[in-house]
Amino acid sequence: MTLTVASWNVNSVKARLPNVLDWLSEAKPDVACLQEIKTVDEGFPRMEIEDLGYNIETHGQKSYNGVAILSKHPIEEVRCGLPGDESDEQARYIEAVISAETGPVRVASIYLPNGNPAPGPKYDYKLAWMERLRLHAKNLLAFEEPLILAGDYNCIPRDSDCWDIAEWESDALALPQTRAAFRALKWLGLTEAFEQLDGRGHQYTFYDYQAGRWNKGHGIRIDHLLCSPQAADRLEAIEIHTKTRGKEKASDHIPIVGSFSL
């Protein structure tokens, strides 16, 4: 059996609804982790997406942030919010266990803080959030089960993951501390799916709306799937659905889809 797990920052699920429905209908991912839904739970276009055969769990918020997990298989054990800071009110993390036909797969939809401007309080929040994610991922890895942490990590892992590092080297998405925190996460034993199976430079998942970045090919790779050993062993393909970025009313992010023999 193949289980496909996708991550897509939709930049408002309501503004993006036709694009989201088109993509779900064509790509038919078994599991889709969405970020920046930009709506409270009650505002999520539930019926339209359920009609395509998806179960839905959301962790929404007014105006900003908000994450969701869509699944063609039953969803269990839902957790909303990243542990480690009771005062954090930003909706950036939802996790659930998917009852796939061959067994349970734990999946998280992650919207990691942008962190700009850096340095500053927003960057401090980003780094603290990444450390909380590391501690939580460490606990999840102890289950020794298939685990996929999918999301917008707001991290450019390598210089070759952007069109011109000179434009990004002092940005919160590429600063050494950001990359170090991302590596620390991987050092727990998580495999980054694209790096493992493809690894080419200049394969982008985000093109800013501004300055004609899409038309110029000026993108960055910041959306990632991090896999536990039990998921990485079953990873068979990774695809970036670049075509979605060229459509009318496109999100600035592009879906990334992993295929697992699970």
Added chain:
DNA sequence: ATGTCGTGCTGCGCACGA
């Protein structure tokens, strides 16, 4: 390029976040 989007109210143009 001060370049574009999406949200929500200080609201029909602006501030903010990205």
